[in-house]
Amino acid sequence: MPPDLDVVGIGFGPGNIALAVAFEELELGLSAHFFERNSGPSWQSGMLLDGSDIQHNAARDLALPRNPRSRYTFYNYLFERGQLFEYLNLGLPYPFRKDYANYITWVAGEFAGQVTYGSEVRAVRAGGDGGRFVEVELATGERVHARAAVVAPGRQPRIPATFATVADPRVFHSSLYLHRLDRFSARPRPTVAIIGASQSAVELALDVSRRWPAATVVNIIREFGHRQKDLSPFSGEVYFPAFTDYYYDSTEPARRELDRQLRYTNYSAADPDVLNALYVQMYADRLDGVERVRLVRNTAVTAVGVSPDAVRLELTEVHRGQASTLDADVVILATGYHDLTDAAGPQFLPGILGEVAGGVARAPSGHAQVDRDYRLLPGGGGSLPPIYLNGLCETTHGLGDAGSFSLLSVRSATIATSIAKQLANTRGEEAP
Structure with a gap:
């Protein structure tokens, strides 16, 4: 047939x-x-x-x-x-x-x-x-x-291993953000944890703090600070057809080295406009004596627990080993794909x-x-x-x-x- x-x-x-x-x-x-x-x-x-x-x-x-x-x-x-x-x-x-x-x-x-x-x-x-x-x-x-x-x-969506077994509607990937806005209305002053240092993480920190001025946004990242995307026109040639040919014809070790060199053209980095907007907002908030967005640097989420009242994140500072906890009402995974x-x-x-x-x-x-x-x-x-x-x-x-x-x-x-x-x-x- x-x-x-x-x-x-x-x-x-x-x-x-x-x-x-x-x-x-x-x-x-x-x-x-x-x-x-x-x-x-x-x-x-x-x-x-x-x-x-x-x-x-x-x-x-x-x-x-x-x-x-x-x-x-x-x-x-x-x-x-x-x-x-x-x-x-x-x-x-x-x-x-x-x-x-x-x-x-x-x-x-x-x-x-x-x-x-x-x-x-x-x-x-x-x-x-x-x-x-x-x-x-x-x-x-x-x-x-x-x-x-x-x-x-x-x-x-890439879900970090720490969150892989967490089945709670208060924890979700950034791709679902606008479909989960109802999760923010349960409390008048929600604590929102955003995991990751991507473009989406920065955009969401800005959006949550603008939609819910009384919310506290806690952005947890493994590095020292948010990194600016590599926007050099020379690096931008990775999006030329000729680079696809070059990459495809390279050995696998060579491809991994190219990935390392070019990572920040697309991953774990954000555009200057949103980085500047977030930094300016955080500075302006300090002038008013408030902290709507808090950056928790050099920190990994090592365990997650859920209860009716909160999602508890166990945190470890990656350089000094200091342990702490954060109770969040919503956790957004801006962790890529x-x-x-x-x-x-x-x-x-x-x-x-x-x-x-x-x-x-x-x-x-x-x-x-x-x-x-x-x-x-x-x-x-x-x-x-x-x-x-x-x-x-x-x-x-x-x-x-x-x-x-x-x-x-x-x-x-x-x-x-x-x-x-x-x-x-x-x-x-x-x-x-």
Whole structure:
């Protein structure tokens, strides 16, 4: 029995939305359908804070770096919405996050006929004709067959081991912040602990203290202070396509050294505007004799206990070993997201690929082997149908896969043209 589709997409966030755009504009003649577990298009819905921006150039959108003439660019979205001149008149270095979320929803709406929302994928496996095709099992039990699959479920929140077994609604990841605002209203003067030194941690410290002026925000970080993001244009070249080639062709020890050098272009650091805003607010509060935001430096959370009255954090100063405790009403984990890890790590591959994971080749480090075109490679002389990872390949492709939009449109073209080539080979045709 032939497959139902050429391509099945799992997830319809920015990565696979950009892929749908690429399929259309590259005119590859491929039939594709996407399954998205959310009830509709959304992007960072829990962190659309007032005044927050996207931290990258507006032109690095779903299409423009691949096709500047595309109608799916951010600037054309503004034009079609009648907002272009007003936006240009703002003089903002980066667009508001809310504006970009609306843009993503607008593009997704153009492909509504290719997406089934509210549909969760349970498993992706090889199936049919000797395992050359892909079988996707939905949570309803329905099975969809395709010649290729593109898996883009988004990266999973990183929950520190200390919090891994804490199942309490007062403790949650930063990505859920706006969905958990009701947790702050239980007490008139809540104590809110924010764990981490990320951009999100700084943004949340500002947002909580502005929404609830009577709250006490305690930001716990392992280092001496918040670090400014590396915004050098030289470091910014990690988001060039040429760097992806360089990184991919490097040895694994070389990749880890590059990760060390370039970490602060994206991780454990924040933009100058929010750092300055927080520092100024803390200084102004001291002039008024109050402390709405307290920074607890050089400190690790070593244990967590919960009671009806509070979440108790046991803290240890990392240099002097001094122990202390903090009772919080809310704990927000601004601790980032997982990339793919080695075979013993928390996310060797997304869970829905569990049935094919055993047939995937391993690098010497234990990571899954992914080809330059983002296709999973088979191990041990075996075979796999064409299964691609969209937005999950930082360990093999570098920081351009670190959740940034910068290379998203270029990556979508790489995946789309590779799929066309792979399927043409199986059919004995010429690739478009």
